[in-house]
Amino acid sequence: MENFIFQAPTKVYFGKNQIQHLPKILREHGRKVLLVYGGGSIKHNGIYETIQSLLADEFQIVELAGVEPNPRVDTVRRGVALCRQHGVEVILAVGGGSTIDCAKAVAGGAFYEGDPWDFTQDGSVIKRALPLVTILTLAATGSEMNWGGVLTNLETKEKLGFRNPLLIPQASILDPTYTFSVPAYQTSAGSADILSHLMEQYFDRTSGTQILDYMAEGLMRTVIENLPVALAEPTNYEARGNLMWASSWALNSLIRSGKAGVWSCHPMEHELSAYYDITHGVGLAIITPRWMKHVLNGETLPYFVRYGKNVWHLTGSDEEIAHHAIQKTYEFFLSLNIPMTLPEVGIGSEKLQEMAQQAVKHSEISTKAFVPLQANDVFAIFEASLEPMVF
Amino acid sequence: MENFIFQAPTKVYFGKNQIQHLPKILREHGRKVLLVYGGGSIKHNGIYETIQSLLADEFQIVELAGVEPNPRVDTVRRGVALCRQHGVEVILAVGGGSTIDCAKAVAGGAFYEGDPWDFTQDGSVIKRALPLVTILTLAATGSEMNWGGVLTNLETKEKLGFRNPLLIPQASILDPTYTFSVPAYQTSAGSADILSHLMEQYFDRTSGTQILDYMAEGLMRTVIENLPVALAEPTNYEARGNLMWASSWALNSLIRSGKAGVWSCHPMEHELSAYYDITHGVGLAIITPRWMKHVLNGETLPYFVRYGKNVWHLTGSDEEIAHHAIQKTYEFFLSLNIPMTLPEVGIGSEKLQEMAQQAVKHSEISTKAFVPLQANDVFAIFEASLEPMVF
Secondary structure (H helix, E strand, C coil): CCCEEEEEEEEEEECCCHHHHHHHHHHCCCCEEEEEECCCHHHHCCHHHHHHHHHCCCCEEEEECCCCCCCEHHHHHHHHHHHHHHCCCEEEEEECHHHHHHHHHHHHHCCCCCCHHHHHCCHHHCCCCCCEEEEECCCCCCHHHCCEEEEEECCCCEEEEEECHHHCCCEEEECHHHHCCCCHHHHHHHHHHHHHHHHHHHCCCCCCCHHHHHHHHHHHHHHHHHHHHHHHCCCCHHHHHHHHHHHHHHCCCCCCCCCCCECCHHHHHHHHHHHHCCCHHHHHHHHHHHHHHHHCCCCCHHHHHHHHHHHHCCCCCHHHHHHHHHHHHHHHHHCCCCCCCCHHHCCCCCCHHHHHHHHHHCCCCCCCECCCCCHHHHHHHHHHCCCCCCC | CCCEEEEEEEEEEECCCHHHHHHHHHHCCCCEEEEEECCCHHHHCCHHHHHHHHHCCCCEEEEECCCCCCCEHHHHHHHHHHHHHHCCCEEEEEECHHHHHHHHHHHHHCCCCCCHHHHHCCHHHCCCCCCEEEEECCCCCCHHHCCEEEEEECCCCEEEEEECHHHCCCEEEECHHHHCCCCHHHHHHHHHHHHHHHHHHHCCCCCCCHHHHHHHHHHHHHHHHHHHHHHHCCCCHHHHHHHHHHHHHHCCCCCCCCCCCECCHHHHHHHHHHHHCCCHHHHHHHHHHHHHHHHCCCCCHHHHHHHHHHHHCCCCCHHHHHHHHHHHHHHHHHCCCCCCCCHHHCCCCCCHHHHHHHHHHCCCCCCCECCCCCHHHHHHHHHHCCCCCCC
16 A cells, blocks of 8 residues: 545535535635536526525525536636626535536636636646535536546647645535436446546555455445446435445545556546547446456456456456456446447547547556556557447 | 435545654644653654654643553543643644543543533533644554544443544544554454444444445455454554554444444443453454344344355355354454453453443443343343353
């Protein structure tokens, strides 16, 4: 295990009707609130109305609406301008990871002289940030309990991460009932994102990390068991609750603290999203099993054997378990009725080479990944994603 | 899953030589430090000297030494007096759970008009506390990352818990090398404490808590696999590190948040320690498998089956798995060469009835436990602890 510093200070209000605490939570930070949200689903499911009725008397609300599924730096700039114009004191993000990521960039941008896109190059330029409170409506990115985010720049075709400890939410309200209305497609994509976060951190060569590996395996099992229930019964509170809490723990730094490696599938998927604006979780579901197959070799075999045994309860020879584990991963995603090839999401072979180059350029995948991948490796994984997998 | 509010704000510095951060950590809170420690082992292993050399130039240190293995309220009173006398600004606890628990009570006592023993009746009387920083030297109680503690009153023969969010450590330094010199007996007792914390929270009837149960199982497996390694090779960094981090996560409230039940074995053991001043973890190891056997019935069977399958990888009929799981638990403790009957720790049958009454009086074990236990149940468990178990 490597040395690390761990801190997850976000105060999480988990459960039914925890939104009742919202006025008390916001009051600690101020009365002028920037309300950040996405495409308006919170107006259909009643959350918007509840917020208005809870806050109307005491708070002054400015709105940044229409945050995109892959949030754009233009929207961040718009939010920063609103903060300055209205003297915003606290940001309330209501939505999934995209909305929260956007709100984080706005929180940092409010006190930053330059352009928020700079954060993707060096998050440490953020020296001060507005306090952020979130209400989560989609179990996926874990942004509700960590200090990172991802922004998209459509002009430069870039989708890049940013991070700074100042951006961690002060408080997050996690009410599983708010995810009852999430459609099957988004529920599946969100869970694929959670699983990918866990796998990115789990497949790592640092030794002596049993505690982290067992926790990651437990979180993977949680998703694998609860997702089919949530899809069959969208209002199953326990299934939605388990997925929601798993999203936070998959990426609040517990599972990676003590590990040394960098991620593989996210850097590849970010190119797909940047070029084609596809759903992040679906891109991850497509890439992950192909990546597994590409990196399975004599050296990585033990990691896949452990994964197969502890996550999928497989038995057999080591080689059988490893191959079977990859197949189970693929079949699990396939069972969700989400696209599992690139053509199904509108991606052909045209830009695969270019995107492969970019993935290597934008990340440390070629030097520090579980298995370092050069552009030709990434291209091979992209190419394998054009066709269904055969086992 | 029940509603809950989760927050674990302690900043954890984990790994080799993280003590280097100590001056920076303390400086945030002040320059007048109360150094709290136990029987002096930190003078033999070099930690005391390191602290002195790191702090000598800049900080003024007052010492509260000799904290007992079951910390006594008298010692807390002594610490409170020192804080007032010297205008202490921050408390540095160096040791295991007893030292940290004592330091927490001192932290709360410093600003409290009455007697610190009051905290065991109602922790909410604490309205303000000195900031607390800890350096952990024993993997056991989890006190390094939570806001509770246990105090012993030898006059009244009481050993009772106290808690208040203000008492949570601001920062904790977890350097696994500091546990290299912990003797086998204490290493085993500490791990028995960790396992007991996990089991107390794991055996609970709240539905829909898979995520918590998987994490608890992973932490149990972590202890079960790493403890024998740490006993065989006391300077095995990875084994010591896994045990240390497991101690924090077993009791920083993650595993219980969302569950409704109360504990069973700790209230029973606290009477043994209060009457006979035995090692807490050993008392737990003795009681736990007898408690399991006592509460196993048709209703609780599924919980023991899950435990047997996921923690001990057992197969067979449900009844076989459940019984075998209890046997495995007993045999695991037995393999540690710690006393596994009450007479071995100097406890006979004389006060079992009295202690059983007290356990019920001092806790909610008779109403809210996994299986509610009346005084006669507790007595039966105590009585079964007089003899070795037979399977």
